[in-house]
Amino acid sequence: MPSFSRLQLSPRPIAAAIVVVVFGTALVIHLTTRSDDDPVAEPAPSSAPASLSPTTSLPPSSTASSAPLDPAGYQKLLTDLGASITPAVERLGRATTAAALRDAGTALSDALNQAVRQLDAAAPPDAVRAAHRELRTDLNVVSASALPKVIAPTFDNKLCGGPSAMSVLSRDEAVAGLRESLAKLATADPAHPYRLGPLFPGPQPEPNRGLANETVVTGAGGGKNTISVKNLSGTDQAVTLADGSRPVFTVYVKAGATASAGGIANGHYTAYSTGGSDWDAATGRFTRDCSFSKFGVPAQLDENGYTHTNLELTVRKIDPAALPSGPFPEQSAIDPAEYPH
Secondary structure, rough: OOOOOOOOHHHHHHHHHHHHHHHOOOOOOOHOOOOOOOOOOOOOOOEEEOOOOOOOOOOOOHHHOOOOOOOHHHHHHHHHHHHHHHHHHHHHHHHHOOHHHHHHHHHHHHHHHHHHHHHHHHOOOOHHHHHHHHHHHHHHHHHHHOOOHHHHHHHOOOOOOHHHHHHHHHOOHHHHHHHHHHHHHHHOOOOOOOOOOOOOOOOOOOOOOOOOOEEEEOOOOOEEEEEEEEEOOOOEEEEEEEEEEEEEEEEEEOOEEEEEEEEEEEEEEEEEEEEEEEEEOOOOOEEEEEEEEOOOOOOOEEOOOOOOEEEEEEEEEOEEEEOOOOOOOOOOOOOHHHHHO
16 A cells, blocks of 8 residues: 655744734724724823823813903893793783693793702802802702792692682792892802892782672672582582573672572572582682582572572582492582583
């Protein structure tokens, strides 16, 4: 059998060939994946500050690096902020329903948060830098702490009118802190008494307005028909006879009392009652603990010169979430928007 000699290769040429192949492959991959517009990496510095690690992020820039506003510019900023916050406060005070109060409270919170962002972006004059920080903080606290105390009670009609809501805010600790920060801002620089309005009124007691029993709020004069209402609800009530959505006759009945009133014209009416605390005569609504109900039996009032109708109603405390019972429930809860005003 013929013999074959084995070819012997030196290990050095083999290793060199492998290196060339690997390097060439890496170079091809780099060239095919890098865009011509990619920046070329610069060599890393030989040393880095010992206080920074690879995972440490630098803090964001602050207003301290910006040029401070001059006094006129800073006062303009405050005036503009007041012009955005004050209408929102006034809207809250004018609210006549829980839903309107909730929307106004949310809008006021948005206005305060926007003011905080603008103050955060501004560099105040050096003399009021500390007062500026306190103002920014207190506006934020009012939005985060005080306004929820007004907004949350609207969901169950505990707060349902502006006067009571403003009373709650005026006595809140966060609003008191804001008053202090505004006072400090006004005196921080004797040469420039910076002003941002009062924003909120001073402390106000909880309002508890009401009418005398049997006060006729809305009268349907010319008739001889009468109404008698016994109030067992636990709160004052205003009982209304309505022609469709138009209130025709309303009488005020104190809690635990019975009220009688006359002078009601002939008509086919629906009887409603609204109860609560703090009757706002200007709006004809209660501002706290509001309830709204409708009587199921239509009220047909007739008088012919010899006889007349006396409508007798009993107002009881009702569960706003309870469903009416029977085809003609005596009294059932309704949505506030259904009540005729």
